[in-house]
Amino acid sequence: MKQTVTYKVNPDNPEIDKIRSAAAIIKTGGLVAFPTETVYGLGADALNADAVLALFAAKNRPLDNPPIVHVENISDVYKLTENVPAKTELLIKHFWPGPLTLVFERSKMVPEVTTAGLETIAIRMPMNKIALALIKESGCPIAAPSANLAGKPSPTSAKHVLDDLNGRIDAVLDGGITRIGVESTVLDISVDPPILLRPGGTSLEALRKAVGEVRLHPFITAEAELPAEKARSPGMRHKHYAPKAQVILVEGVVPAIMAKVKELIGACWMQDKRVGVLATDETAWAYEADVVKSMGSRRNLDSMAANLFRLLREFDEENVDVIVAEGVATEGLGLAVMNRLRKASGYSIIKVP
Numbered sequence: 551m552k553q554t555v556t557y558k559v560n561p562d563n564p565e566i567d568k569i570r571s572a573a574a575i576i577k578t579g580g581l582v583a584f585p586t587e588t589v590y591g592l593g594a595d596a597l598n599a600d601a602v603l604a605l606f607a608a609k610n611r612p613l614d615n616p617p618i619v620h621v622e623n624i625s626d627v628y629k630l631t632e633n634v635p636a637k638t639e640l641l642i643k644h645f646w647p648g649p650l651t652l653v654f655e656r657s658k659m660v661p662e663v664t665t666a667g668l669e670t671i672a673i674r675m676p677m678n679k680i681a682l683a684l685i686k687e688s689g690c691p692i693a694a695p696s697a698n699l700a701g702k703p704s705p706t707s708a709k710h711v712l713d714d715l716n717g718r719i720d721a722v723l724d725g726g727i728t729r730i731g732v733e734s735t736v737l738d739i740s741v742d743p744p745i746l747l748r749p750g751g752t753s754l755e756a757l758r759k760a761v762g763e764v765r766l767h768p769f770i771t772a773e774a775e776l777p778a779e780k781a782r783s784p785g786m787r788h789k790h791y792a793p794k795a796q797v798i799l800v801e802g803v804v805p806a807i808m809a810k811v812k813e814l815i816g817a818c819w820m821q822d823k824r825v826g827v828l829a830t831d832e833t834a835w836a837y838e839a840d841v842v843k844s845m846g847s848r849r850n851l852d853s854m855a856a857n858l859f860r861l862l863r864e865f866d867e868e869n870v871d872v873i874v875a876e877g878v879a880t881e882g883l884g885l886a887v888m889n890r891l892r893k894a895s896g897y898s899i900i901k902v903p
């Protein structure tokens with residue numbers, strides 16, 4: 551067990567002495583969790599193979615699933631990659647710093663463990679002052695997967711990080727609650743047209759508006775488990791976002807969803823199961839269950855994304871056996887919300903008319 555140090559940092563004006571203390575840990579091969587605009591990341595020097603190995607170990611993450619490498623200046627992208635495609639500049643101009651991760655061909659300077667042996671590398675520039683200051687003071691690109699134990703929902707607060715990783719990492723920079731709440735969008739631009747590998751904080755609509763055609767990897771819209779060898783992104787193969795409780799996702803139009811959710815609550819109670827409902831502002835009032843929580847209004851998909859992972863963790867604290875979740879629209883950040891809910895449910899999805 552390590553002693554995990556918490557530094558409370560002002561997100562608008564990060565205290566440089568705290569950032570330097572954290573950067574000193576990164577420089578000597580240690581692990582520091584930090585906020586980004588999406589979720590908290592667990593950082594290590596991306597060019598230090600031992601540090602990255604320790605990162606995988608702290609999370610219990612399978613070695614075949616590479617982390618995203620975070621940079622604070624564009625020239626690092628050119629150092630870490632080969633054959634940067636023409637579209638890159640446009641994408642960077644539109645979306646960086648921000649919740650968009652780009653997949654490039656990797657350069658030989660990147661240790662193999664950092665890219666999990668792949669010939670490609672995933673890079674992003676986060677839009678968060680603490681994250682950018684930490685990368686700058688560390689003087690190296692920072693490999694950072696989400697700062698949760700493998701398989702758990704990503705952390706949107708320092709408390710979530712400590713719930714999973716206290717005693718397993720050196721420090722956490724506590725910059726409050728993350729704004730977006732779901733991870734970055736992952737876009738493979740090593741192929742043309744680019745392929746969306748993970749929907750996230752940058753919407754598909756915004757990407758298409760900026761660069762034209764973007765294909766969807768079949769895993770993204772999958773409503774059932776697809777064969778692992780079809781994965782283009784290692785993360786697609788792994789169980790993810792799963793709370794302890796069993797998740798059942800109900801998709802369809804709202805009145806039909808409400809009727810099905812009520813029926814499922816009844817069925818759970820018949821089996822003496824504690825049941826929670828992950829509802830919306832428009833529907834939460836109608837349910838009588840052990841726990842009812844709202845993701846937010848159906849008219850505000852951004853707020854649903856911001857609340858999703860926190861609520862999944864809260865259901866675990868309430869010790870429910872089953873979470874019945876309502877489906878929402880797959881527009882904007884709704885595509886990311888539904889992708890996470892489908893994965894969290896292990897594709898236990900009920901479609902109603």
Ligand code: TXA
Nearest residue numbers: 588590591616617670671672695696733734783784785
């Ligand atoms: O918002 C985010 O992206 C957060 C914050 C901390 O930046 N990070 C994050 O990292 O979500 P992680 O490691 O939990 O997810 C990275 C995803 C995984 O699904 C992984 O398989 C995929 O990116 N990935 C990494 N390198 C890749 C590559 N070379 N090709 C395809 N997918 C890759």
Ligand code: MG
Nearest residue numbers: 695696697704
């Ligand atoms: Mg993750």
